[in-house]
Amino acid sequence: MGSLIVFLVAFPILAGGVLLGVRNGNLRNAIVVLAGLVVAGASIATAVTFGNGNAVFFDLPNGLTLGRSLLAAEIAIAAFVVVVSIQNRRILAPILVLGQLATSLYLELAGKMPEVEPGRLFWFDRLSVVMVLIIGIVGTLICVHSLGYMRGFHRSSPMIKGRRTIFFALLFVFLGAMFGLVVSNYLPLMQVFWEITTICSFLLIGYTRTKETTGYAFDALNMNMLGGLGFSIAILMLTGQPDGLDLAKLTAGPATAALMPALALLCLAGLTKAAQMPFSSWLLGAMYAPSPTSALLHSSTMVKAGVFLLLRLSPAIAGSNLGMLVAFTGMLTFLFVSLVGVTEQNTKKVLAYSTIGSLGLIVGCAGLGSPELIWAGVMIIIFHALAKGLLFLVVGTIENRFYTKDMENFDALLSRLPKVSVLALTGIAGMFIAPFGIVVAKWTAIRAFLDIPGWQGAALLVIMAFGSSLTIFYWGKLLIKVLAMRPVTEHERTIEKRVSRFEWLAEITLALGVIVVTCFLGVISEQVVGPYALATFPDTSQSFLHVDPVMLATMVVALLFLPALALWAARHERYDLADFYAAGRPVTSGGVMGMALGGSRTVSLRNYYLEGVVNGRLAFRAGSIVCGSLLVALVATGMVAR
Amino acid sequence: MSLHPAVYAVLFVLLAPVFGGLLAGIDRITSARMQSRVGPPLLQPFYDLGKLLQKDARQVNPLVEPLLLGHVAFMAATGAMILGGTDLIFTAFVFALAALFLVLAAGSVNSPFSFAGAERELIVLLASEPFFILMLAAICKVTDQSTFGGVLGSAVMVAPKLPGMLIAFSFVATIKLRKSPFDISTSHHAHQELVSGLTSDMSGRLLGYVEVAHWYESAILAVFVILFFNWSVPLGLLVFAVAYGLEVLVDNSTSRAKWQLVLRSTWVVTLLFSGGNVLALFLIK
Numbered sequence: 001m002g003s004l005i006v007f008l009v010a011f012p013i014l015a016g017g018v019l020l021g022v023r024n025g026n027l028r029n030a031i032v033v034l035a036g037l038v039v040a041g042a043s044i045a046t047a048v049t050f051g052n053g054n055a056v057f058f059d060l061p062n063g064l065t066l067g068r069s070l071l072a073a074e075i076a077i078a079a080f081v082v083v084v085s086i087q088n089r090r091i092l093a094p095i096l097v098l099g100q101l102a103t104s105l106y107l108e109l110a111g112k113m114p115e116v117e118p119g120r121l122f123w124f125d126r127l128s129v130v131m132v133l134i135i136g137i138v139g140t141l142i143c144v145h146s147l148g149y150m151r152g153f154h155r156s157s158p159m160i161k162g163r164r165t166i167f168f169a170l171l172f173v174f175l176g177a178m179f180g181l182v183v184s185n186y187l188p189l190m191q192v193f194w195e196i197t198t199i200c201s202f203l204l205i206g207y208t209r210t211k212e213t214t215g216y217a218f219d220a221l222n223m224n225m226l227g228g229l230g231f232s233i234a235i236l237m238l239t240g241q242p243d244g245l246d247l248a249k250l251t252a253g254p255a256t257a258a259l260m261p262a263l264a265l266l267c268l269a270g271l272t273k274a275a276q277m278p279f280s281s282w283l284l285g286a287m288y289a290p291s292p293t294s295a296l297l298h299s300s301t302m303v304k305a306g307v308f309l310l311l312r313l314s315p316a317i318a319g320s321n322l323g324m325l326v327a328f329t330g331m332l333t334f335l336f337v338s339l340v341g342v343t344e345q346n347t348k349k350v351l352a353y354s355t356i357g358s359l360g361l362i363v364g365c366a367g368l369g370s371p372e373l374i375w376a377g378v379m380i381i382i383f384h385a386l387a388k389g390l391l392f393l394v395v396g397t398i399e400n401r402f403y404t405k406d407m408e409n410f411d412a413l414l415s416r417l418p419k420v421s422v423l424a425l426t427g428i429a430g431m432f433i434a435p436f437g438i439v440v441a442k443w444t445a446i447r448a449f450l451d452i453p454g455w456q457g458a459a460l461l462v463i464m465a466f467g468s469s470l471t472i473f474y475w476g477k478l479l480i481k482v483l484a485m486r487p488v489t490e491h492e493r494t495i496e497k498r499v500s501r502f503e504w505l506a507e508i509t510l511a512l513g514v515i516v517v518t519c520f521l522g523v524i525s526e527q528v529v530g531p532y533a534l535a536t537f538p539d540t541s542q543s544f545l546h547v548d549p550v551m552l553a554t555m556v557v558a559l560l561f562l563p564a565l566a567l568w569a570a571r572h573e574r575y576d577l578a579d580f581y582a583a584g585r586p587v588t589s590g591g592v593m594g595m596a597l598g599g600s601r602t603v604s605l606r607n608y609y610l611e612g613v614v615n616g617r618l619a620f621r622a623g624s625i626v627c628g629s630l631l632v633a634l635v636a637t638g639m640v641a642r
Numbered sequence: 643m644s645l646h647p648a649v650y651a652v653l654f655v656l657l658a659p660v661f662g663g664l665l666a667g668i669d670r671i672t673s674a675r676m677q678s679r680v681g682p683p684l685l686q687p688f689y690d691l692g693k694l695l696q697k698d699a700r701q702v703n704p705l706v707e708p709l710l711l712g713h714v715a716f717m718a719a720t721g722a723m724i725l726g727g728t729d730l731i732f733t734a735f736v737f738a739l740a741a742l743f744l745v746l747a748a749g750s751v752n753s754p755f756s757f758a759g760a761e762r763e764l765i766v767l768l769a770s771e772p773f774f775i776l777m778l779a780a781i782c783k784v785t786d787q788s789t790f791g792g793v794l795g796s797a798v799m800v801a802p803k804l805p806g807m808l809i810a811f812s813f814v815a816t817i818k819l820r821k822s823p824f825d826i827s828t829s830h831h832a833h834q835e836l837v838s839g840l841t842s843d844m845s846g847r848l849l850g851y852v853e854v855a856h857w858y859e860s861a862i863l864a865v866f867v868i869l870f871f872n873w874s875v876p877l878g879l880l881v882f883a884v885a886y887g888l889e890v891l892v893d894n895s896t897s898r899a900k901w902q903l904v905l906r907s908t909w910v911v912t913l914l915f916s917g918g919n920v921l922a923l924f925l926i927k
Contacts, residue, residue: 568708
């Protein structure tokens with residue numbers, strides 16, 4: 001049993017090591033594609049092997065033990081952070097990482113680190129199945145996409161030194177660490193993987209080594225190390241508790257008051273990694289990295305580790321003050337970043353705000369904790385991984401063609417890049433077109449809010465109503481830009497032909513994934529997500545598992561409508577139909593208007609950003625302050641509860 | 643009256659345009675009387691529609707027509723789903739999606755007037771959507787039901803428990819009925835600055851689709867009012883009629899507001915009246 005898991009973790013890391021030495025482009029392509037196939041295959045094999053039953057626990061295969069390898073890994077991580085921080089003259093990261101190391105060393109030297117109970121090193125259940133499949137399939141598709149993207153990236157930015165060997169090595173190490181994280185039951189083991197993902201994202205964000213990206217990379221490092229320090233202290237506290245380091249036993253039911261301080265710190269760790277306010281800025285800074293990095297951080301790794309931990313903790317914190325504070329942090333983050341999102345013009349940042357908002361919804365679900373909400377949270381993870389992964393890859397492709405991330409420069413995308421537009425529309429439809437996975441999850445959450453007594457229920461409902469409506473605005477604007485049509489020049493027609501086959505492969509597969517998952521929503525709910533949610537909270541009804549067929553049909557139609565229409569329209573381009581109305585001024589094709597006093601101008605249209613009504617910077621600051629205060633309350637609640 | 647819900651759904655799809663069309667006819671007569679004119683015959687909107695559908699459509703690109711058909715279809719589906727017994731809160735999302743298709747149709751034209759209209763329609767969607775989610779959630783909360791049939795069969799009277807929600811409804815309905823001062827995305831009055839807003843580049847049968855979708859939309863609003871007066875459908879319709887009359891009066895006595903005012907005021911009203919009502923509901927119940 002254990003050997004499959006060890007393979008899943010070790011193989012990508014080994015593949016990464018091999019890629020570090022491969023400088024030949026064709027050889028790299030071959031290795032990445034092959035390794036990707038193996039990783040995806042192994043993740044599917046793992047899911048099939050373990051997937052049809054309940055939770056299983058196991059150790060490393062025959063004879064292997066952890067020994068002092070965890071401590072060795074932590075020392076290596078700390079040494080690395082200290083060295084890069086000295087090189088870049090940063091002070092905060094080394095302090096945080098040495099603090100982490102100090103707790104581990106103390107436990108080890110004082111002999112206080114309890115032995116891991118035999119047979120309980122790893123924990124594999126239906127949530128692990130979902131996560132392993134997402135990492136194995138979406139993650140490797142992003143690696144394959146990068147083969148095409150990075151070539152274009154370096155062609156368009158010649159002053160950036162290409163370090164593609166490191167880039168691809170990091171992608172694979174990242175996947176290996178994520179596999180380890182989602183199957184760990186022993187908390188110190190999980191923490192090591194947790195820190196490896198932090199280091200990988202730090203290096204990926206700082207890939208271009210400009211002053212700007214180095215700054216953002218350190219932002220990410222500092223914030224995630226702070227969460228990591230919380231994780232370490234939590235472990236320190238939990239060593240005094242029976243079964244404290246056994247995640248499954250720790251979260252088997254409502255936690256006792258003695259466990260609350262440690263749980264509060266674990267929640268803090270989860271919130272930092274999930275980029276919830278006031279820690280959202282690291283994920284926004286990460287938008288300056290190459291697009292596959294964004295795709296990876298958003299869809300299958302990093303932020304998903306944060307919400308994964310919170311979903312795991314949910315049964316322990318549900319119903320407590322701690323749980324309520326976590327839920328409000330998530331839901332308020334959702335509201336505030338949605339407000340900021342309507343004022344944002346950089347497409348990647350809009351996608352980032354949307355990610356933080358979706359994660360906020362999951363955090364809200366995890367904090368409140370009920371089978372329905374856990375179901376909703378896991379559903380959002382699945383849909384978000386596919387749709388957002390796809391969208392970042394598509395934006396990366398567009399960016400490499402037009403050299404811009406500005407939403408306003410995406411206009412008439414359907415005419416300029418018809419096939420890319422169809423993929424973009426699938427992604428947007430997957431994220432937001434009303435009746436789809438995330439909407440079903442929102443709907444489930446609203447139903448659950450109705451049962452929460454007191455002002456909290458009312459407040460959550462109002463937050464959801466406004467937050468949800470705000471997302472319509474920025475997705476709507478993006479859709480208008482993509483769908484607007486105008487005649488294109490011969491030169492513009494050739495642009496799409498230069499998209500590499502790696503990019504097509506990854507994007508088309510993900511788009512099909514979005515469609516397949518929607519069509520099989522009912523099966524996924526009844527076989528995987530539903531049973532998981534019920535196992536987490538055993539004493540509840542099962543009625544919510546059956547997705548209403550009318551809803552399901554609406555979802556499929558709504559999802560397919562725009563991409564199918566775009567596909568059809570791109571093939572039946574007809575601009576000879578009529579010119580648009582321009583108050584009586586003459587218009588020629590392509591939107592050139594004759595002016596009243598002679599001369600002519602090309603029509604240029606700009607979206608509304610609600611200036612004067614919504615102030616994005618203010619909303620971001622206000623959200624950070626509000627959620628920051630909640631966080632202080634959260635840690636304090638934990639301490640008081642003791 | 644215990645027909646299968648699917649029958650009500652079909653009846654809605656068939657009869658809602660008749661209802662909406664008649665309403666438009668009454669609207670035009672009432673407006674005319676307010677302006678000391680006689681006004682057209684009651685059935686004029688149907689004659690107009692018939693003529694529009696016969697005319698050639700001036701197509702600007704291949705997307706507009708299918709998107710508008712999607713707009714009509716999803717509007718009809720929203721009403722059919724409500725009456726057919728789909729979860730009410732879920733239908734709020736379908737309702738928004740239906741409205742979005744109109745925005746996309748106008749946006750795809752890529753022309754100044756259509757684009758401005760499309761963006762403004764997006765703003766009014768942003769303004770009104772929080773209310774509809776809150777309203778349907780509150781109705782479900784009060785009655786402890788989740789479907790149209792369930793709410794109508796409930797012994798709990800909805801309107802007395804949701805007075806704030808009703809006040810906010812009258813405000814938001816002004817947007818959905820495209821009445822001044824909130825008619826910022828289209829223009830039913832000829833003197834306004836946006837020419838014809840988001841319908842600028844829609845003509846012939848395309849304009850006919852927009853009209854039919856709007857009739858469905860009016861009928862959905864009437865269904866919402868019936869949800870408030872769940873103990874008596876005739877009373878609900880009567881209240882809707884009176885409220886509609888007031889909307890026409892407001893329409894004829896105000897000038898159009900700027901989008902900033904529309905957005906701010908709708909949010910404030912939704913927050914104060916709907917939010918306050920929801921809060922009271924959660925605290926008292």
